[in-house]
Structure formats: structure tokens, C-alpha cells
Amino acid sequence: xxxxxxxxxxxxxxxxxxxxxxxxxxxxxxxxxxxxxxxxxxxxxxxxxxxxxxxxxxxxxxxxxxxxxxxxxxxxxxxxxxxxxxxxxxxxxxxxxxxxxxxxxxxxxxxxxxxxxxxxxxxxxxxxxxxxxxxxxxxxxxxxxxxxxxxxxxxxxxxxxxxxxxxxxxxxxxxxxxxxxxxxxxxxxxxxxxxxxxxxxxxxxxxxxxxxxxxxxxxxxxxxxxxxxxxxxxxxxxxxxxxxxxxxxxxxxxxxxxxxxxxxxxxxxxxxxxxxxxxxxxxxxxxxxxxxxxxxxxxxxxxxxxxxxxxxxxxxxxxxxxxxxxxxxxxxxxxxxxxxxxxxxxxxxxxxxxxxxxxxx
Amino acid sequence: xxxxxxxxxxxxxxxxxxxxxxxxxxxxxxxxxxxxxxxxxxxxxxxxxxxxxxxxxxxxxxxxxxxxxxxxxxxxxxxxxxxxxxxxxxxxxxxxxxxxxxxxxxxxxxxxxxxxxxxxxxxxxxxxxxxxxxxxxxxxxxxxxxxxxxxxxxxxxxxxxxxxxxxxxxxxxxxxxxxxxxxxxxxxxxxxxxxxxxxxxxxxxxxxxxxxxxxxxxxxxxxxxxxxxxxxxxxxxxxxxxxxxxxxxxxxxxxxxxxxxxxxxxxxxxxxxxxxxxxxxxxxxxxxxxxxxxxxxxxxxxxxxxxxxxxxxxxxxxxxxxxxxxxxxxxxxxxxxxxxxxxxxxxxxxxxxxxxxxxxx
Numbered sequence: 001x002x003x004x005x006x007x008x009x010x011x012x013x014x015x016x017x018x019x020x021x022x023x024x025x026x027x028x029x030x031x032x033x034x035x036x037x038x039x040x041x042x043x044x045x046x047x048x049x050x051x052x053x054x055x056x057x058x059x060x061x062x063x064x065x066x067x068x069x070x071x072x073x074x075x076x077x078x079x080x081x082x083x084x085x086x087x088x089x090x091x092x093x094x095x096x097x098x099x100x101x102x103x104x105x106x107x108x109x110x111x112x113x114x115x116x117x118x119x120x121x122x123x124x125x126x127x128x129x130x131x132x133x134x135x136x137x138x139x140x141x142x143x144x145x146x147x148x149x150x151x152x153x154x155x156x157x158x159x160x161x162x163x164x165x166x167x168x169x170x171x172x173x174x175x176x177x178x179x180x181x182x183x184x185x186x187x188x189x190x191x192x193x194x195x196x197x198x199x200x201x202x203x204x205x206x207x208x209x210x211x212x213x214x215x216x217x218x219x220x221x222x223x224x225x226x227x228x229x230x231x232x233x234x235x236x237x238x239x240x241x242x243x244x245x246x247x248x249x250x251x252x253x254x255x256x257x258x259x260x261x262x263x264x265x266x267x268x269x270x271x272x273x274x275x276x277x278x279x280x281x282x283x284x285x286x287x288x289x290x291x292x293x294x295x296x297x298x299x300x301x302x303x304x305x306x307x308x309x310x311x312x313x314x315x316x317x318x319x320x321x322x323x324x325x326x327x328x329x330x331x332x333x334x335x336x337x338x339x340x341x342x343x344x345x346x347x348x349x350x351x352x353x354x355x356x357x358x359x360x361x
Numbered sequence: 362x363x364x365x366x367x368x369x370x371x372x373x374x375x376x377x378x379x380x381x382x383x384x385x386x387x388x389x390x391x392x393x394x395x396x397x398x399x400x401x402x403x404x405x406x407x408x409x410x411x412x413x414x415x416x417x418x419x420x421x422x423x424x425x426x427x428x429x430x431x432x433x434x435x436x437x438x439x440x441x442x443x444x445x446x447x448x449x450x451x452x453x454x455x456x457x458x459x460x461x462x463x464x465x466x467x468x469x470x471x472x473x474x475x476x477x478x479x480x481x482x483x484x485x486x487x488x489x490x491x492x493x494x495x496x497x498x499x500x501x502x503x504x505x506x507x508x509x510x511x512x513x514x515x516x517x518x519x520x521x522x523x524x525x526x527x528x529x530x531x532x533x534x535x536x537x538x539x540x541x542x543x544x545x546x547x548x549x550x551x552x553x554x555x556x557x558x559x560x561x562x563x564x565x566x567x568x569x570x571x572x573x574x575x576x577x578x579x580x581x582x583x584x585x586x587x588x589x590x591x592x593x594x595x596x597x598x599x600x601x602x603x604x605x606x607x608x609x610x611x612x613x614x615x616x617x618x619x620x621x622x623x624x625x626x627x628x629x630x631x632x633x634x635x636x637x638x639x640x641x642x643x644x645x646x647x648x649x650x651x652x653x654x655x656x657x658x659x660x661x662x663x664x665x666x667x668x669x670x671x672x673x674x675x676x677x678x679x680x681x682x683x684x685x686x687x688x689x690x691x692x693x694x695x696x697x698x699x700x701x702x703x704x705x706x707x708x709x710x711x712x713x714x715x716x717x718x719x720x721x722x
Contacts, residue, residue: 163681163703163719164694165526310687320524324705324719326671328697333525336689342524344685347708347715354708354717358524358685 005132008103011035011042011074012133015105016140018047018056019076024192024218025050028293030077030108030144034060036099038071055080057090061097069098076105076137078130081120082112091120101127105137109148143194143296146316152286153194153297157309158186159333160321166330167303174206175330177323181351184214185321186300191217193298195247195289199305200226209236210300221294222246225305227280229254233261243267249285251278282308306334318342318358321350366493369464372396372403372435373494376466377501379408379417380437385553385579386411389654391438391469391505395421397460399432416441418451422458430459437466437498439491442481443473452481462488466498470509504555504657507677513647514555514658518670519547520694521682527691528664535567536691538684542712545575546682547661552578554659556608556650560666561587570597571661582655583607586666588641590615594622604628610646612639643669667695679703679719682711 018033026032026048034056036044043066046059054062057079061068073079079090079102094102102121107130108114121128138145146154160178161167168175190196191212202208203224210222222237222245229250231238237246243266250259251274259269270288272280289297299309309315342358349355379394387393387409395417397405404427407420415423418440422429434440440451440463455463463482468491469475482489499506507515521539522528529536551557552573563569564585571583583598583606590611592599598607604627611620612635620630631649633641650658660670670676703719710716 162700163526163679163717165524169700318524322717324703324722326695326697326701326703328695328699328701334687334689336687338689339523339530340687340689342685342687344710344713344715347710349705349708352705354705356524356683356715361685 008074008129008132011037011072012076012103012105012137014042014045015056015074015076016133016136018045019140022048022050027051027143027194028147028295030141032056032075032077035074036060036064036068036071037074038066038068043068043071052086054087055090058087058093061093070100072101072103073099074103076133076140078104078106078108078113078115078117079121080108080110080113081117084112091117094121095124095126099126101129103129103132105131105133106141106145109145142316147290147295152290153294155286155297155299155309155315156189156193156317156319157299157306157315158189158319158321159301159306160186160323161333162323162325162327162330164326164328164330165333166327167301167333168205168331169327169329171331172201172205175327177325177327178321178353179323179351182321182323182353182355185350185355187212187214188217189298189319190220191215193220193296194294195221195223195296196298196300197223197225197305198300199302200224200228200231201304202300202302203231203235203237205302207236208300209240211240211242219245220298223285223289223297224248225280225285227251227254227274227278229258233258233265238262238265238267249280249288251280282312282314286314303331303334307336310334310340311336313340313360316359317345320356320358322354322356324352369435369490369493372398372433373437373464373466373498375403375406376417376435376437377494377497379406380501383409383411388412388504388555389508389656391502393417393436393438396435397421397425397429397432398435399427399429404429404432413447415448416451419448419454422454431461433462433464434460435464437494437501439465439467439469439474439476439478440482441469441471441474442478445473452478455482456485456487460487462490464490464493466492466494467502467506470506503677508651508656513651514655516647516658516660516670516676517550517554517678517680518660518667518676519550519680519682520662520667521547521684522694523684523686523688523691525687525689525691526694527688528662528694529566529692530688530690532692533562533566536688538686538688539682539714540684540712543682543684543714543716546711546716548573548575549578550659550680551581552576554581554657555655556582556584556657557659557661558584558586558666559661560663561585561589561592562665563661563663564592564596564598566663568597569661570601572601572603580606581659584646584650584658585609586641586646588612588615588635588639590619590623594619594626599623599626599628610641610649612641643673643675647675664692664695668697671695671701672697674701674721677720678706681717681719683715683717685713 015033019031044064143154376394380392405425442452504515
């Protein structure tokens with residue numbers, strides 16, 4: 001009844017589910033799950049669980065209950081073949097264990113792999129099928145693929161706004177627009193993005209912790225753009241635990257004593273040369289984040305930061321959490337200069353709010 | 362297998378479908394459909410098709426292929442029992458034809474009926490079931506129920522806006538934001554609302570026809586609020602066919618010659634005393650519309666009109682057609698003074714756009 005194609009899709013779907021167990025923990029590595037099937041029975045499963053730990057394929061082989069010779073290995077990413085990394089390559093292991101077929105949804109764009117893994121498998125007489133459920137595999141590892149191919153993090157802008165596109169009732173005043181479900185969703189996002197980013201005004205107005213509290217998960221790196229180093233040393237991002245996860249981008253001319261004090265507090269301070277208009281270059285910041293292996297970035301506000309990222313088209317998706325309010329007077333989410341056409345990718349209700357995800361057109 | 366309750370729901374659903382065939386044609390009457398069932402077989406169906414024509418029950422009886430004695434009549438509205446109207450009452454007809462059971466989703470709130478129809482049926486020994494699928498019946502006739510019970514039209518505000526809550530790029534310039542499917546949807550709305558309403562600025566900026574062209578259906582009454590009677594006599598709403606369906610609300614001090622010229626053109630001009638701030642009272646306008654038997658009103662713009670209706674809470678639903686654009690600079694859809702909490706009732710995609718329907722919280 002089940003064709004090979006349908007079975008391939010079924011086991012790859014299982015790989016996606018396994019792979020997600022590593023979300024938020026494997027970066028800058030990709031999310032990978034592996035399933036070993038012999039005579040129609042799943043005999044081993046594994047996933048990459050943490051950066052530095054063994055790969056999904058290795059874990060699946062280790063977990064296999066019977067001899068895997070002649071089995072099919074399903075994996076959402078091309079097995080690795082290079083040794084310039086923390087763990088040994090997977091391809092020789094598959095050959096050695098006499099796997100007869102390998103089914104892959106996506107080729108690894110990492111230039112050390114990028115088809116070479118597949119070629120080595122084929123040269124060893126292993127049958128290889130690729131491109132099955134490729135889109136889902138692409139979505140699963142969208143951060144990794146963007147980071148590896150474009151050398152820049154995957155950037156999502158998250159705007160919580162009213163029906164009339166406002167983010168607060170007035171400047172320097174926090175307005176709580178969205179409901180509990182949206183707040184939980186934001187915490188979930190923080191738990192899977194490598195880093196979140198806000199401007200100094202958001203710290204001064206809202207004094208957010210930018211941590212994961214409403215759901216289980218690890219905290220992201222907290223990035224603050226603060227050209228003048230104007231935020232208070234008593235801000236929650238400075239005072240609360242995990243200060244080594246707070247990174248501040250400021251100008252070279254910022255107050256040395258404050259820089260020293262922050263550094264002593266565990267905060268990582270990056271000092272950049274300011275632009276002529278006294279601001280910091282987003283591109284330079286993103287280049288540094290790329291070097292620091294930040295593969296995914298959630299931009300959380302406020303209006304000035306949103307404007308810069310949207311204006312310069314420095315984003316992959318715009319997540320609008322729209323509350324059922326009309327604010328009337330208030331602060332607009334952004335103030336770009338020219339119409340930008342986007343594409344509505346998905347919609348879903350979050351309690352009283354609606355989530356609208358837009359991509360670049 | 363089917364309980365009586367399930368069968369009742371099934372035939373009432375059919376009544377709703379039949380009733381909708383009269384949409385846009387029966388106002389100020391309600392939409393009504395009727396089904397006659399005998400021994401489990403549908404023997405007659407009917408609906409109220411046009412204001413002044415015979416009622417759904419009468420049509421169902423006329424269409425019945427066999428003797429209806431002992432049959433059940435399904436109807437989404439309580440049959441009428443009063444004779445202060447164009448057609449004879451339905452209740453005596455049902456009694457006379459020996460209908461044994463009547464199933465109704467909604468009681469008619471019209472004070473001439475309002476339970477009296479049901480009592481008369483019961484007194485004649487007819488079994489009556491009510492309140493089944495009442496919510497759907499309420500939604501079907503939301504215009505009628507609002508109009509009859511509150512003595513004011515059902516008001517929907519339709520805003521076509523960008524993600525950032527703007528309706529055009531600049532004042533006095535039309536910006537086409539939404540796509541073809543949204544435009545069709547607006548024409549569909551126009552075909553079922555008794556009237557559409559815009560401000561003079563919308564006529565001057567967009568020069569819309571405000572007619573139904575993209576779908577089949579009759580044109581609504583076109584209402585323009587133009588305190589100073591400033592719109593051009595060459596505007597499409599004045600020059601195109603069907604000018605007797607154009608109504609202008611203006612102040613008593615407006616140019617007499619222009620009023621005369623418009624009236625000669627077929628346009629209906631209502632002259633009201635202006636408020637101290639030189640504007641016309643929306644409440645007075647709505648009172649006149651109620652007297653003119655406008656049961657449903659679609660408010661189409663622009664920003665000043667939206668602001669007035671939202672500010673004064675003179676609406677039942679807010680329909681936001683949100684295009685996938687960020688305008689940045691531009692004209693905001695409205696400028697109310699105080700936060701209004703609404704409730705998201707439904708969402709659906711319209712091509713590239715999304716439709717968000719909000720109700721008052």
C-alpha cells in the first residue's frame with residue numbers, strides 16, 4: 001500500500017520531529033534527526049542534542065537494537081564528511097556499518113560538505129535519495145541555511161502592535177497590548193533564537209529581562225544597541241543572572257568607566273566607530289554577530305530599531321502580534337520612508353490576538 | 362440514527378441557505394427561508410425573494426408537491442401574525458393547511474410579532490420548537506435584528522489598510538493597497554448592505570463609483586456626508602446611472618443653487634443644521650437613515666469618517682482588509698483619542714491580504 005516515496009516522507013517526518021529536540025541547543029550547528037529502518041522496522045533513532053555532542057546519525061547507530069547492516073538511514077541533512085570539527089565525520093561510519101540506502105531531505109550547504117557527503121556514500125555503493133520533503137527540511141533549518149549560505153544571521157522582527165499599527169500609548173511609557181498567549185509565544189521564540197536584540201530606549205522604557213520564563217527553555221543572548229551607553233547599570237539585563245549573556249554594542253567614545261563597570265559585571269561590550277550621524281552601523285553589528293556564531297536573531301524593538309531593520313531590509317520575516325485594540329494616539333511601530341511590499345506567509349490566532357508572519361516579497 | 366434535534370438542525374440549515382437567496386433584495390424585511398417536510402421527505406421549499414413579494418412560508422406551501430396536512434414546517438424566523446403590512450399573515454395559513462409542527466430558529470423581535478405568532482400556532486394545537494441553531498439565525502439576520510431592536514442600522518466599518526495601519530501614502534492621493542480578491546469582497550459587501558457611506562474627501566480624492574461591478578448584485582444607496590457641499594457635480598456618484606440612489610447629507614447653509622442642481626440630477630439631498638464645530642451630527646444622520654428604512658450601513662471612509670464612527674462607538678463590526686505592505690509615511694486610518702478594546706471575531710485570507718473582523722468588546 002505504501003510506496004517507497006510515501007515511506008521516505010514518513011520517516012523523514014520522524015527525523016524532523018527528532019531534530020527539533022535540539023532546538024535552541026545545537027547552534028551554530030543545524031537541527032538533525034536520524035532514523036534507521038531495516039525490513040520495515042525502526043531499529044534506531046537519534047538526534048543532535050547539544051552543540052559539541054555526537055551527531056544524530058551516530059546516536060541512531062548507537063541506539064540501534066540490532067545489526068544495522070543492509071538498513072536504510074533517514075536523515076534530514078546530508079551526513080558530514082569533514083574532520084575540521086569537534087566530532088568525527090559520519091559518512092565513514094555509515095559505510096563501515098554497511099548501510100545500504102541513505103534518504104536525505106536537504107543537502108548541507110556548508111562548503112566542507114555541500115554534496116561531497118553524498119558523493120562519498122554513492123562511491124561506496126550506497127544508494128542515496130535526496131530532495132524528499134525538502135521544503136519542510138528547509139523550514140526546520142532556516143536559521144542554519146541562512147547563516148551558512150549568506151554569512152549573516154536569520155533575522156526575525158517581532159512587533160506587538162494595535163490594529164492601527166501602534167506599539168505604545170506614548171513615548172517612554174510601556175503599553176501592554178498583547179495577551180498571555182502572545183507573551184508565551186514570545187518566550188518560546190526567545191528559547192530557540194540564538195539572540196534577541198533591542199535598542200537602549202526599550203531598556204529604559206520597559207526594563208525587560210529578555211529571558212525565557214513563561215515556557216521551558218534556555219535564555220538567548222541579549223543584545224542591546226546603545227550608542228551612547230545610556231542605559232542604567234541597574235537595568236534588569238545588567239543586574240539579573242546570566243549577565244555574561246548580555247552584549248552591548250556602543251560607540252568607541254562611550255564612557256570608559258561605565259564600559260569597565262559593565263565588563264566587570266560580566267557584560268560583553270563591543271565598541272564600534274560611530275557613523276557620521278552618531279549612530280552605529282547595523283551591518284557592522286551583524287558582521288560581529290556572525291563572527292560570534294549567532295545564527296538567528298529576534299529583533300524585539302522599539303520603533304527606531306524596527307525602522308532601521310525594515311528600512312535596510314535586514315530581516316527574513318516580520319512577525320506581527322496584533323492585539324484587538326485601537327490605540328488612536330500613540331507611537332507607531334516604525335517610520336520607514338518608502339512603501340515595502342511583503343508577503344503574508346502564515347496567520348494564526350493567539351488567544352485574543354492574531355499572529356501574522358510576513359516574508360520579503 | 363438521526364435524532365429529531367439533528368434533523369431539525371439539518372432542515373434549518375437548508376432554510377438559512379434558501380433565506381440568503383434574498384440577500385440585498387428584501388430589506389427592510391428579514392431574510393427568511395422555509396422547508397416543509399412530510400414523512401421524512403422535503404415536499405416544499407421557499408424563500409422571501411424580494412421586498413413586497415410573498416413570504417417564505419407562503420412560497421414553500423405554494424411549491425409543495427403533495428398535501429401538506431400533518432407536515433412539519435421549518436423556518437428561520439417566527440411566522441408573522443400581523444396584517445399591518447403588504448402581504449397577508451402566515452400563521453393563519455399554516456393553521457388552515459393543518460401543519461402539525463413548526464420549527465423556528467429565531468423569534469421575530471418585531472413588536473407586532475415577538476412571540477405572538479408562536480402563541481397563535483400553539484393555541485391552534487400546532488407543536489412549536491424554537492431556539493434551534495439560534496446563533497446562526499442571529500448571524501444571518503444581524504442587520505434586521507439590530508435595526509428592529511435598536512432602531513438604528515447595523516453598521517460595519519470597512520478599512521483597507523497597510524500592516525502599519527495606513528490607508529494612503531499621502532493626503533488627497535489614492536493609494537491602492539489591497540488586491541483583486543479584497544476588491545471583489547468589498548463589491549460583495551456592497552451588494553448586501555442597504556447603503557454605503559463615505560465622506561466628501563473620499564469622493565474628491567478617489568472619485569469612487571461605490572457600485573457593485575466585480576460581482577453580481579444590486580447597487581447600494583450611496584451616502585455622502587458633505588457638510589459644505591464641496592464635491593464636484595462631475596463626481597462619478599453624481600454623474601453615473603442610478604443617481605436616485607445617491608443621497609447627500611449637507612448643512613442647511615449649503616449653496617442653494619448646487620442643492621437644486623443636484624436634486625434635478627436625481628440626487629436626494631438632506632439638509633441638516635450644523636453643529637457648533639460646523640460638522641453634521643452622525644446621530645441625526647443615522648436617525649434619518651433609520652426612518653428611510655436603511656437597516657445596514659457599510660462605512661467606507663476616509664480617515665475622518667472612520668475616526669468619528671469609531672470614537673462614538675457607532676459600529677457593530679470593524680472589517681480590516683490588511684494588505685501585505687508597510688507604507689511608512691502616510692495617512693493613518695483614523696485618529697481616535699482613547700484606546701478602544703475590540704474583539705477579534707474572525708479571520709480569513711483574501712488572496713495576498715487578510716481580512717480581520719472585529720466586534721465591540
